[in-house]
Amino acid sequence: MRKKVTLKQLAQELGLSISTISKSLKNDPEISQATIDRVKKLAKEHNYKPNALAVSLKSSKTRNIGVVIPDIINNFFAKVLLGIENEASKNNYKIITVITNESYEKEVEYLDMLSYNGVDGFILAVAQETQSKGLVEHFNEILKDDIPIVMFDRVSDEVYCDKVVVDDNKAAGNAVNVLLDQGCKNIGVVSTIHKLSVGKERMQGVKEALEEKGMELSYLKLRQNADYDEEIAKFLKSNQLDGVIGADEIAAVCTLNAANKSGLKIPDEVSVIGFTNGMLAKYSYPGLTTVSQHAKRMGKTAAKILIDKLELRADRYLPDTKYINTSIVKRGSTK
C-alpha cells in the first residue's frame, strides 16, 4: 500500500514545521516565495492531497450533499439526480444518495443518519407515505439543526424551506389547450399517481381548464395492481374520449397501448399527452407528446440553491419557492 502523504511527512523531509507546510500550500503571504516553491514542488512529487476527513472535522463542513429520493427507477428522479450530480461536482461537492422507496420510516432513518456530520445540506423529494400521512416533524428537526433543505417536486407546504417545483396546474392547463386546439371534445385524465400532491395538482389543472370552456372532466384512477390496459380501454369507450392526458408517464403510455389494442387510431381518433418526458415517451409507438418538466434543470436548480446557501451563508435570506417552466414536446400521439 502506498502510504498516504501527510503534512507531517512533508515537514520532516524538508526540515520545516507542519504549520509552515500548511501555510505554504495555501500561498500564505507570511511565507517566503522560496519556501512556498520548495514545498509545492515536493507536495506535487509526492502527489500530496489533504485528508478530507481531517479538514472536515476541523471545519465541520463535509462538502457532501445528501440526496433523498423516493424511487431511482423512475426516470424523472434519475434525471433530477443527474442534474444535481452535475452541479454538485462542478462545485466540488459530493452527493450521498439514499433511496426511501416511498417509505416514511426509511426517510426518517436516513435523514437522521446523514444529519450527524454526514452532509452539509439536503436535497429531497418527499416520500409518498410521508406525503399521504402529512408528516413533517422530521424535516423540521433537521432545519432546527441548521442543516438546510431544498425540496423538489414533492414538497411539504408546512415545511419552511427552499423549494423547486413545476407549476403543474398551469402545465396541465397548457396540455388541455393543445388538445382543445386539435378539436378534442371529450377529454379525460388517466393517472397512477392520484395520491400524490403532483397528481392532484395536475388533475385539478385539467379540471379548471376544462371548466373554463364549460366542459367536464372524466377521471380514471388506476389502482396499483389493476389491469391498466383493460381499464383504460373501458374508460376510453364508455366516455367516448377523443383526448387523454396521462398524469404520469406510465398512465400515458398505457393509454397508447390500450388504444392500439382496441384498434383506436392515434392521433386520429384519440390524442394523448403525457407528463414526464422520459424514455417511455420517446420510444413508444407512436411517440408520446409530453409535458416536459425539465427534470435535469430542476436538479441543477435545487443544487444551485443549496450550494449558494452553504457557501454564501445565505441563511439570512428567506426560503423561496422556485418554479421551473414546463414545455410541451410534440410527437406522434397528437396531431
Place this chain on the structure above:
Amino acid sequence: MRKKVTLKQLAQELGLSISTISKSLKNDPEISQATIDRVKKLAKEHNYKPNALAVSLKSSKTRNIGVVIPDIINNFFAKVLLGIENEASKNNYKIITVITNESYEKEVEYLDMLSYNGVDGFILAVAQETQSKGLVEHFNEILKDDIPIVMFDRVSDEVYCDKVVVDDNKAAGNAVNVLLDQGCKNIGVVSTIHKLSVGKERMQGVKEALEEKGMELSYLKLRQNADYDEEIAKFLKSNQLDGVIGADEIAAVCTLNAANKSGLKIPDEVSVIGFTNGMLAKYSYPGLTTVSQHAKRMGKTAAKILIDKLELRADRYLPDTKYINTSIVKRGSTK
C-alpha cells in the same frame, strides 16, 4: 441551532472524564454498571450521536462506498444502484454516487477525488470511453492504495479485482434458442452498443449459437445520430428477417416500432427479443420479451462482495468473478 452534543459535554454534566463516557457507551466491562446506566440515560436524553467525522478520522474508515456509474438515466444502471443502496444501507454503509457520463476524464477525476479518504471502496462500471480506449492505469492506482474495487457489467480484464457480470454469451445463446424454437429462419442482431464489451459479447453469443446450426448472422450497428426506425426497417426487409435480437433495450424497442410502422406483424411475421428488462420492455406494444439481467441482484451482489472485503479484511482472498444468472421474461413480442 441545537448544539451538537459531544462526549465532552456529557462528561462535564456528569462530572466524569471523557474516556469514561466513551467506554460506558461501549459497555466496557471496566466500567461499573451504575455509571454505564447514568451515562446512557443522559446520552439518550441529549440524543447523543457520535460525530461520524471524528470516528472516521480516528479509524480511517468512512463507511462510505463510492459508486461510479456511467449513465444514471439508463434503467439498468438505476436498478443496479438500487440494489447497491439496499445492501449498503442494510449494513450501515452510505453510498456516494458519481456519474461519469461515459467520460474517461471524469472517471479518473472522481476516482481520484474519492480515494482520498472519501470512501472505503468502490463499486463501478467502466465508462464507454475508458473501455474503447483500453485504459486501466487509474484503476490499478486505486488498488495499489489498498482500496478495493468491485466492477460490474462493464469490466476490464486487465484489472485484477472482484467482478460481477452476466454471462452475456450464454444469455445470447438462450435468446437464439427461443427464436429457433418458434421456427425463425433468419435471425439478426440490432445494436446501439456495438462498441461496448457487453455489446460485443452478446453479438458473439448469437453468432456462435447460429453457427452451431449452420446459420448466418445479420448484424446492424446503429450509429449515434441515425434514424433508427428507418435503418431497422431497411435491415428487416433486405435480410427478410423473421427473428431479431436487440442487444440493448433501445435497439429492441426501436425494432418493435420499426416493424409496427412498416406494417409487419409482431410476433407473427417477426419475433423480437431484447436485453435489459426495463420499463421500455414492459410498456412497449406489444410487450417485449427480454433477457433479464437481474440488475438489482447484480447491485446487491457487488455490494455484498465489497462489504465482505471491507469488514472481514478478506484481502487475502483472491479476486473472483461472479456470474449472475439471466432469465428470459416472455411477453408479446414472441410467440
Place this chain on the structure above:
DNA sequence: GTGAAAGCGCTAACAC
C-alpha cells in the same frame, strides 16, 4: 518568515 501549541471529537493504551 517560521514554529509551537491548541483544538476539532473520538479512541485506546496506560496509569492510578
Place this chain on the structure above:
DNA sequence: GTGTTAGCGCTTTCAC
C-alpha cells in the same frame, strides 16, 4: 472503576 494522555491530520492564533 475511573482518569490521563497521546494521537488521527489539519488549521489557526500567537510567539519568536
